[in-house]
Amino acid sequence: MEKILEVRDLVKTYGSKESAVRALNGIHLDIYEGELLVILGSSGSGKSTLLNMLGGMDQPDQGSVWFRGKEISHLNDRELTKYRKNSVGFVFQAFHLIGELTVSENVALTADLRKDPEIVDHMLELMGLSGKKNKYPSQLSGGEQQRVAIARALAGSANLLLCDEPTGALDSETGKKILILLEKLAREHHKTVVIVTHTKEIAEMGDRVITMRDGQILSIRENASPVLAERIEW
Numbered sequence: 001m002e003k004i005l006e007v008r009d010l011v012k013t014y015g016s017k018e019s020a021v022r023a024l025n026g027i028h029l030d031i032y033e034g035e036l037l038v039i040l041g042s043s044g045s046g047k048s049t050l051l052n053m054l055g056g057m058d059q060p061d062q063g064s065v066w067f068r069g070k071e072i073s074h075l076n077d078r079e080l081t082k083y084r085k086n087s088v089g090f091v092f093q094a095f096h097l098i099g100e101l102t103v104s105e106n107v108a109l110t111a112d113l114r115k116d117p118e119i120v121d122h123m124l125e126l127m128g129l130s131g132k133k134n135k136y137p138s139q140l141s142g143g144e145q146q147r148v149a150i151a152r153a154l155a156g157s158a159n160l161l162l163c164d165e166p167t168g169a170l171d172s173e174t175g176k177k178i179l180i181l182l183e184k185l186a187r188e189h190h191k192t193v194v195i196v197t198h199t200k201e202i203a204e205m206g207d208r209v210i211t212m213r214d215g216q217i218l219s220i221r222e223n224a225s226p227v228l229a230e231r232i233e234w
């Protein structure tokens with residue numbers, strides 16, 4: 001299997017001297033094209049920090065991150081912006097949609113419409129949102145808003161989807177639907193999907209499950225036969 005990301009000896013410290021917090025303390029990890037990777041760990045264990053490093057949202061103090069053989073951990077701001085725009089899609093707990101823009105306009109933010117004028121409609125259709133194109137985020141349910149966020153994350157031709165507690169703000173039934181979608185994207189559309197979660201049940205659908213503690217990887221478990229999201233009991 002091809003590697004999409006290689007993480008080597010990653011260290012990240014916030015603050016300085018007495019108040020310093022070592023959020024990541026020597027992370028070593030390979031992530032493969034098309035896999036569904038779940039990251040578990042208690043609050044403060046470094047999950048979001050790791051995800052931010054993978055997505056080029058923040059830079060490490062030591063160590064390196066490689067995306068398809070190219071080091072991204074020490075790019076300048078311009079190159080990092082390009083990496084985030086072209087290669088990575090982010091999905092957050094709080095959706096992060098722009099309230100003044102319609103559904104279509106939100107999705108178009110990441111799209112290159114010269115390259116593919118149909119991409120927005122195509123993504124909205126994939127997410128089952130064709131009927132909501134001209135609505136504003138405040139007119140949508142939580143699950144619909146999260147689907148818009150996923151459509152937006154994918155419209156930028158990203159093959160890598162980084163999801164930080166994507167179901168955290170949703171009721172369990174809606175959360176389950178979002179997971180089914182994410183799983184489908186990994187399995188049928190060959191996207192690499194990384195999901196940070198507190199929910200142990202979600203781990204069962206991952207190809208691999210990483211558990212973090214105190215900025216380190218405590219264990220990596222392979223799931224020989226991942227459970228389908230639709231069969232997860234919450």
Ligand SMILES: Nc1ncnc2c1ncn2[C@@H]1O[C@H](COP(=O)(O)OP(=O)(O)OP(=O)(O)O)[C@@H](O)[C@H]1O
Pocket residue numbers: 014015021022023041042043044045046047048049050
């Ligand atoms: N911008 C920051 N400034 C200072 N400390 C930070 C910052 N971001 C994270 N930290 C600290 O780094 C550690 C790891 O934080 P991180 O957000 O990665 O944890 P997490 O596993 O995502 O937790 P949660 O499950 O609560 O989201 C924590 O101790 C946190 O307080």
Ligand SMILES: [Mg+2]
Pocket residue numbers: 047048049164
């Ligand atoms: Mg977090």
